[in-house]
Amino acid sequence: MRIAWRTTDRELFRDVALVCLADGIVGVSFGATAVAGGLPWWVPIVMSLLVFAGGAQFAAVGVVLAGGSPVAAVAAGALLNTRLLPYSLAVADVTGPSGAGSGGAGRRWLTRLLGAQLTTDESVAFALRHTDPAPRRKAFWACGVSLFTVWNVAVLLGVLAGTVVKNTAAFGLDATFPAVLLALALPTLADSRTRAAAGTGAAAAVALTPVLPAGLPVVAALGGLACLWRRR
């Protein structure tokens, strides 16, 4: 019988590096577009440290850059991050401190808070590749810590690039924004009813953009969810 499949440290390192590379490019593009769009330099930096969720950061900044209210931006970002609730339940065994003998109560709490902040699509996916507690924990923390570092450094680099390069439109940077959002949505769009809901919602949002105040068309798109209850 084969023992549960285990990735070696080398494989874990390689996979984490690949994910960091991909997210690094997205981070640079996030920092650069936010600054090029007219936001102060500290907004993408503080946001990346505190929120640390790419999709929600893109969504919130997208709403603001379109002229939407901060309330609409927070609502859009928070809705996207609701998926972190089932995620955090799924990996609750590894985000906290490991069993006995890992320091005092204060330190255990610090570990728990830190582990929670590192919960992302990527770190959860890495943890879920394993069933045994030890490799599960290792994969989660390796991915989480690396990604947090790379993401924030990348956003900082993007902010610098966006500040130095005046004409970011010539480099097509503004197109990376919707491209990232679409790529993030694609896996869920495999379901035909979700696809119909998204198509209807997007069409409505675009049609309503000239008439509604900025930020609201995207919220109105949620009406497309009615498609979920139609017959197949």
Add this chain to the structure above:
Amino acid sequence: MPLLAIVALAAATFAFRIAGPLFRDRVTVPAAAERLLASAAAVLLVALAATSSLTQGGGFSGWARPAGMLVAGILAARRLPFPVVVLAAAIVTALLRLAGVH
């Protein structure tokens, strides 16, 4: 974007993240609710992608940006790596603008 908005989004996000470790013995998310939230997130993402690629200040943004997004979408659907997808969007849009298509 005010600092307060960033802190509010960070707080909401952290609440979802800490809920798992805090309440894992007491809370289960019904599968139907989880599916609905996933669909709602997809609707929001696609609507944002559509409006941010097609519109600019309430009007049409021009062809270059949606064309870049479309190419990226096709590549992503074909499961090409994320960096390729993101770079393709920028390159297509930049080339179109270089050719005078805005």
